[in-house]
Amino acid sequence: MEQFDSLFKIEDIFALWLSTVGLERETMRITEDGDLATTPHPKALGNRSFHPYIQTDFAESQLEFITPPYESSETLINWLSGIHQVAYQVMESDNEYFWPLSTPAYVPEDRDSIKVAQLDNEVERGYRTHLAAYYGKDVQLISGIHYNFQINPEVLKRKQPESMDRVSFMNAIYSKLGRNYLRYRWILTYLMGASPYIADNYATELYGKPHKRMMRSFRQSRYGYQNKADVYVRYDSLEHFIEDLEQAVASGQLSVEKELYRDVRFRRGNPYRELLQKGVSYLEFRNIDLNPFATYGIEQGDIDFIKLFIITLLYLPDVETNEAVDKGNTYNFQTAEADPTDLPIDMDEIRQFLGKMKTLATTLDRNRPQKASLINLIESKEAMIDRPDLTLAGRIIEACPSPSDFLAFGIDLAKDYRELYQDKPYLLHGFEQLELSTQDVLKEALIAGIEFDVVDTTGNLIRLEHDDHVEFVKSANMTSHDTLISYYLMEDKVVTKKLLADVGVRVPAGVSFKNPDEAKAYFPQIEYSAFVIKPKDTNFGLGITIFTERPSQSAYDEALKLAFAEDDTVLVEEFVQGTELRFYVQDGSTRAVVERQPAQVVGDGKHSISELIDIENTNPLRGERHLAPLTYIEKGSAERLQLSEQNLDFDSIPAEGEIVYLRRNSNISTGGVSIDRTDAAHSSYHRIAEHSAEALGANFCGVDIILTDYSQEARFDNYAVIEANFNPMITLHRHPGRGQAHRVGRDVLKQLFPEVAFSTEGHFIG
Amino acid sequence: MEQFDSLFKIEDIFALWLSTVGLERETMRITEDGDLATTPHPKALGNRSFHPYIQTDFAESQLEFITPPYESSETLINWLSGIHQVAYQVMESDNEYFWPLSTPAYVPEDRDSIKVAQLDNEVERGYRTHLAAYYGKDVQLISGIHYNFQINPEVLKRKQPESMDRVSFMNAIYSKLGRNYLRYRWILTYLMGASPYIADNYATELYGKPHKRMMRSFRQSRYGYQNKADVYVRYDSLEHFIEDLEQAVASGQLSVEKELYRDVRFRRGNPYRELLQKGVSYLEFRNIDLNPFATYGIEQGDIDFIKLFIITLLYLPDVETNEAVDKGNTYNFQTAEADPTDLPIDMDEIRQFLGKMKTLATTLDRNRPQKASLINLIESKEAMIDRPDLTLAGRIIEACPSPSDFLAFGIDLAKDYRELYQDKPYLLHGFEQLELSTQDVLKEALIAGIEFDVVDTTGNLIRLEHDDHVEFVKSANMTSHDTLISYYLMEDKVVTKKLLADVGVRVPAGVSFKNPDEAKAYFPQIEYSAFVIKPKDTNFGLGITIFTERPSQSAYDEALKLAFAEDDTVLVEEFVQGTELRFYVQDGSTRAVVERQPAQVVGDGKHSISELIDIENTNPLRGERHLAPLTYIEKGSAERLQLSEQNLDFDSIPAEGEIVYLRRNSNISTGGVSIDRTDAAHSSYHRIAEHSAEALGANFCGVDIILTDYSQEARFDNYAVIEANFNPMITLHRHPGRGQAHRVGRDVLKQLFPEVAFSTEGHFIG
Incomplete structure (x- = not known):
């Protein structure tokens, strides 16, 4: 496959850098003492089998967090932070933490207490039971990062040789990338291996108890996820790989294809033979240890570093042979099982590799003046070549010199992180640039397992998807369920009043004037004693005068003058006194009511x-x-x-x-407080709000009603609807200053996705 | 009923003035020679039986124009002018005019050529046949104004005595008003009677040929619509009225209740007995002659004058008795059959009446500084008391001294009016304050017989109704068929491009920058030779630079500087060269395509x-x-x-x-011209436009496509969609500078009201 050795030119680095990465992060749920948590998977998440973001892996207490693929490491970290936060907010117990390292510090003596994930699917449960028996349960307590990488399809489209079809080209490129990765991944293990300790009583069925108490990465050693040594698959071509894999399953060496534990998985074929028709779509790299110093298991810089590492592999010559891959595997085992203080196994190779990365980084950096420098990042790794103490494993043993402190070390970190995850629970971490209400809808989507993407941050425009059903939402509740025309009916306050009055809803009586003389002349005709004079469109209350008793003509004229200074249309409107309540109506029913107080x-x-x-x-x-x-x-x-x-x-x-x-x-x-009045407000006002929304053809509608006493039934003279809003704030009801909170953001999703089974179990703090 | 004599105080005049008036104007369609038009009722109007605005009365060639009820005389005139215009635009023949007077100047010797209206309803056709036989066909050629008047219901609500129920009160008030009107209407006849001539050969079955060649009002004389003299109904109470009417029908004096020709009709009961349960809703006054000097048969001032005349009757004591009504009838006949040069029959009464009107007018005028003075209006009528030559009939005989010139006099006026009706055919007369496109939709509604109202003129917001189905429309095509969210998807051009690209529609490649340094650094990555740099939101082309070949870095930087001066987000976008076409898509199909040229x-x-x-x-x-x-x-x-x-x-x-x-x-x-390309543009572009609208969830969508050659099928590289507009202009297609016009305004209505049978016959010029 040397034909690809000079496929990519230096200027292609820009387009290659637009390749996408998706991350999976596993973690064990533990108690304060380091015990495995015994609570079930959070019920608020609904059926985990279909959840795109939060799943269980092997054990019931092992969470798996999954991000969608993105080009930007910043976006990926944002997603990880949001998922971590939400996972905490739906946890079934207060006394739980996420274990921040790849290897367990504690394995229960009673291995039966390690519960296999309680999945619906019987085959999946059976498979996990087989794994537990064959490899031992201990190995299943190991967690890591899976790094999914897809080459920017636009680049591949451009680079496809005329002599090859798309599928052959994709398979050739991705199998080169897989081989090269296996050959050189030991470099990542040296720099980022981060599991130097493991529980005392840890053992695997295949290799027994570890022969050392400390190594660079237990997870990537023989004590991690490893098949029996006699399972051998060739990587020199995808065809060979599939042939060998099928043979291993046929001979019973493996129970199913996915039981093959290798650090590279070719993705989007099940069984793998499908890849020969469909083509490899992306690669999954499975060898990244959790970084205990990173709040979410991986640092943003390392996401970029690994990405550039992988892209560099595309520029390098194809290692081609199985022997080269075997050499890479050997290097990786040796690196993993070395002491954290040992120097790299091949100083030249690592130095040359990082040198090649720097060439690409220099070019990239030139065009990303606002972003963190990639050169600096690589130089910080270069510094580790002769300073093993700077590598992740080195730093861990420095922070925790004795294996016996491993549990305490991890728990301390876990507690720190939990505090971060629990900070500002009303936000969706990582999405703070959006309005609060949009964050809330996204958080509910994350919980419900509805996929989402932010289309426009400043516009608070999001895209939601479940199966093939797509919905867009702006500012939390502007959706496909409201019509364009209803927006205009609510936008114009005069029109709103007219339409409400038409259906018998009481609105403040009033007249609008464009001409000051006519407005003045209207004075003798005013029939209500209390009234307000205001510009049609007003901000900050400018130009508004309230008369609670009948004024003189001259005071009236003066008020008109103030109002006309602000707008060319002025309203003379009955002033209705009382308490103002906001009724939040959706789909014909009042979902929540608040009173706002100063x-x-x-x-x-x-x-x-x-x-x-x-x-x-x-x-x-x-x-x-x-x-x-x-x-x-x-x-x-x-x-x-x-x-x-x-x-x-x-x-x-x-x-x-x-x-x-x-x-x-x-x-x-300005410091005001919202107080929930949903149950306190008499149902007659609920009906008036619903009737108002209906008259305006509004699905989402915030109806403001002034009323004398919300506990008394509405009559003709004790209330008036003063406004209807097409984009009613949901935060007022979601996080009232006092009283019952209402998950109105979730209601938005329920209406948009009636086909989704929203969980009615579990709880949610946030 | 004297209890009501002081029911209204002077300050009630403001609220009474808000009473509503609806007008009906009849006219005969004639040829240039004065012959009755022989063409059928305009087919474009669809089934006339249900048309709210344009119907036929007795004869096939007699049109009846009906306005909705409004408070303002200005609005009524606007409606009349729109209806007149449209009636002309749908006429079946070019050689037709509206006869501008109440009485015919020409009656065909062959009376069989006067065709009864070809209504679907057999009973209605039979009734007309009976009328023709009983009263003669000649009388059916007479036209007039019917003036419908409803007292502001708010006033009545306020004035209702506790001792009376609503129905009794309404019936009492309206029957007082009816009596008083009958008693004093001779004053209107004196001032505004306007049918001093009639065709030589005119005759009625009941009274034969007129005994004079000239009188104030043939229409209101015995030669107009009159029952046999022995039909007598009492007006002293509604109960008596109904009793007598039922008796007249029972005895065969009348074939049906509505055959009673009186100048006052109690409305909203059929049969009349229903009024005793439901209450009179409004009165119809039927005695107003067409004013040949008024473009639409009545002057705006006279609409106001009659309104104040009626309101004055509410303030006057109830005449109570049948004798008083009889006296009024006698006065009215005498006034009608008097010479146009005769003085009023009772100078004192008319003077006092107008004096009373002036009192009310003085109060009203004080509070309508911007409106035409009502005092002046009444004074102009006062001047007629001893100057019969100033009355309408007086003016007619002055302008046309000889009965033999009557035909020519009327035709000359009819020709003048036709020119006015045909002016600026693309407008809807009377609604010119709206955008052209909204005028077009309203005109289509008027033709189709969909009721409408302008909710907000400056906002171009209209309300449409058919039976109980209501739709609101803003700016011609913002309706309930588009979603609020699709509006936002189209509003943001970057989002639009993203979504279109997602579904495989070609859009100009491009990147947006918020940071000038990043934008500068992007230069080496630009892959297209021709590109444009522009602010994200731009007006009048400010800040846009187009490079048709690759510029130097410094020229590129300079262009960025210009763009960032206009907006904080700048796009670097592929420049696609070619012709720009606008595709107007509605409900999934391309309805029209235009090219705009400078x-x-x-x-x-x-x-x-x-x-x-x-x-x-x-x-x-x-x-x-x-x-x-x-x-x-x-x-x-x-x-x-x-x-x-x-x-x-x-x-x-x-x-x-x-x-x-x-x-x-x-x-x-700026003088550009639109050229229809609907059929010329290759259907593949139609599909692309439709696909784009679908991707944006848009029902109405104006898709702008740049293409190399619209006659060639779309490939990936010969077009790009550059914009999608949520409120596409309909005038471009409705009135293109060259090529086929498309009634896209009508398409809007067809989608909103699928239940309406839009006529596929007839034609429409305008």
Whole structure:
């Protein structure tokens, strides 16, 4: 296959760098003591067999986190961080941690307590039982990273020789890449092998107890996932590989094809023979140890490093022969079983390889001025060549010099990471650039196993997919279930009122004027004593005057002047007094109701208002404006003014139970608080909100109702609908300041994907 | 019923003025010679029996135009003008006019040639045949205005005495109003009677040939619509009225209840007895003659005048008795049969009545500073009290002193009006404040008999209704058939491209940058030789640079600088050369295709470019920007520059057939021209446009495709979709500068109202 040795030119590196990577990270769920967790797989995730992101591997307590493929390592880390967070939020017990290393520090003496994953599929359960008997259960406690790599298809399209068909070309390229990887992967093992310790009582059926207490990587040694030595498959061609594999299964050396444990898997053929028709689609590299110093098991830089390592293999000559592959396997075993302090087995080879990588990195770096330098990354690896203490295994034994401290070392890290995973539970970690509400919908999708992608971050536009059903969602609840026209009906407040009045919903009476003279002349005709004068479109309340009793003509004229200064259309509208409630309607039913109240503190007879604000600001729901469900209460001039109107200042000490308001307006963004009133509001208002949404043809609708008393049934004169919003905030209901939370983000998904079985079991904190 | 005599206070006039009026205007279709038109009712209107706006009355050639009820006389006139225009545009023959007077100037000697309306309903046809036999066909040639009046229901709600139920109150109020109207309507007849002549050979079965050749109003005389004298109904109560009417039918004096010809009809009961349960809903006043000096049969001022006349009747004491009604009838006959030069029959009564009206008008005027003065209107009528020559009948005989000129007088007016009706056929007269495209949809609705209302003029938001099916439409094709999310998918051009590329539609390759350094560094990676650098959102082409061959890095950097000055996101995009075509897709199929070309003239070897522009600007499709399908070509600096680039100026005389472009851009708003390419464009592009719309989930979609040659099948490299628009202009296709027009506005309605049988017959010019 030397025909490919000069297939890629240096300038192809840009396109090759756009190749995609998908990661799988395994981890054991453990208790505080290091015991395997005995709780079941989180029930909130529904049926694990179909979950795209969170599955179990061998053992019931072994989680497998799966990212979709992306070009960017930053995106992959974001996904890992989101999945880790969610996995924690749906955990069945409070006392659980993710073991951060590839090898177990503790194996229960009673091996029967290691439960095989409770999968629905009987064949899969049977297979796992066979593995446990044949290889031993201990080896199944080992976790790692699987690194899936697909060469940018655009490059392959361009490089395909005329003499070859697509499938032959793909298979030839990918089998070259597989061979070269097997030949040189020992370099990765040297640099990133990270399982120098293992539980004392660990043993495998094939190789017994380890012959050493410490090595660079137990996981990649003979004590990791290994078939019997007599299983041999050739890698010099895909045809040979498949032939040998089929022979091994036919002879009973392997129970099924996937029982072949090798560090390279050709993907998208089952059985493998299909690859000869379909072509290899991507490779799965299975030899990466978990990095205990990385919050999510792998550092972003290492994702890039491995990617460039793989791309470099494409530029290198094809090693071609089985002998070369065998040599690579031997090198890798030796490297894995060496002491973490040993130097690399072949200093020249590693130095030359990193040198080749640097050539590519130099070119790439030139065109990514804003990104972390790849050259620096490789140089940091180069430094490890004669400094084994800088390698991952070296760093672990430095941090934890004695095998007997291994358990404590891992648990300490696990506890640190758990704190990170549990930080700001209302966010979806890794997706913080999106609005809170979109993060919430994505988190619900992640839990429900609906695949998603962010199409446009600043636009909060996401794509959701389940099987072949695709839905787009903008800003959490703008979907295919609302019509374009309903948007315009709600956007224009005058139109909204007209349509609601038409169906008998009470709205504040009012008239709009484009002409100041006409508006003035209208004064004698005003029939309501309390009314408001406002510009048609208003921001921040500018130009609004409220009259609670009938004003003089001159006061009225003055108010008109203020309003006309803001807009060319001015409304004279009945002023309805009362409490304003937001009704969140979806698909014809009111899902949640909140009252918004101004920023406030409750006195305790001891603390000053200033201190009470500080205390309230420690509420974990509070944060910077728009970045948290509630906003920090400020001590600014607006608050000072509001206090002084009550003859108070920041040093006043309110009596116990006394509520002190710090703002006149109830916006969440100025410290206001939302209070759930879903059950408290009389059902007649629920019906009015639903009726309003229907009149506007709205599927998602936030109906604002002013009412005298939400516990009393609606009559004609005790309420008015003042607004209907086409993109109602879901955070108000998802994370109310007080009262019951409602998973309205999940409701969005339920309507979009009625075919998905949303779990009704388990729980979810976040 | 004197209990109501002081029911209304002076301040109630504002609310009473919000009462609604609906108009019906009848007219005979005639030929240039004054003959009755022999063509059928316009087939394009579909089944007339259900048409809300354009029907036939008695004769096949008698049109009846019906407006919906509105508060404002301006709106009513607008509706009349739209209906008149449309009725002309669907006429079956070019040689037809609307006879502008109430009485015919010509009655065919062969009465059989007066065809009864060819209605589907057999009973209705039979009824008309009976009328023709009983009253004679001549009387059926008489036309007029019916004035429907509903008291503002809000006022009635407020005024309803506690002692009365709603139905009794409505019936009491409306029967008082009916009585009073009958008592005083002679005043209207004096002022506005307008049928002083009638055809020589005109005769009725009941009263024979008129005894005079000229009177104030033949239509309201005994020679108009009159029952036999022995038909007598009491008006002193609704119960009496119904009793007498039923008796007249039972005794055979009348064939059916509606054969009772009286100037007041109680509406919304059939049979009338239903009114006793349901309550009168409004009154129909049937005594208004057509005003031949008014383009649409009635002046806007007279709509207001009659309204105030009616409201005044509500303020006046109830005349109560049948004797008073009889007196009113007598007065009215006498007024109608008087000479047009005679003074009013009761000078005091008319003076007092108008005086009372002035009191109300004074109050109203104070609060309508922007509207025409009602006081002036009444004063102009007051002037007629001792100047019969100023009344309508007086003016007619002044303009046409001899009965023998009556036919010519009417035809001259009819011709003038036809010219007005035919002006700017692409508009919907009376609705010119809306966008052209919305006018077109409304016009199609008017033709199809779908009821409509303008909800918001500046927003181009309309409401359509057929039976109980309601649809809202904004800007002609934003409807309930598009989803809110598809709007956002099309709004973001980057997202659009992404989604189209995903489904295999070719879009210009490209990358977007937020960072100038990254954009600069990208230069070596650009793989296409021709490309464009542009701000993500651009207006008027600012910041765009097109490279048709590979530039230097410094030229590239300079172009980036220009683009980043306009937007914080800049696209580097493949530049696809070719012709740009707009594909208008609806509901999965391409309905029309146009090419837009820059403003241009074609030489004739004689005229200068300046003269050719003048000639082109006489094209009736051209007008002011956005107010006509095409825009006047200017002779400004942009045009001068474009000419000078071709070494031409405005005085150059291009050779015959030579096309001279006056602009670089092809926007219609700068004189560009749209050319229909629906059939010319290869069907493969139709499919690509449809596929693109589908990928975006768009029902209405304007897909812009750049292509090398529209007659050649699409391959991967000869086209690119550059944009998809969620609100594609329909005027481009409806009124292309050249080629086939497509009624895409009608297609909108067809999809919204699949249950409506759109006529496939007849034709439509406009």
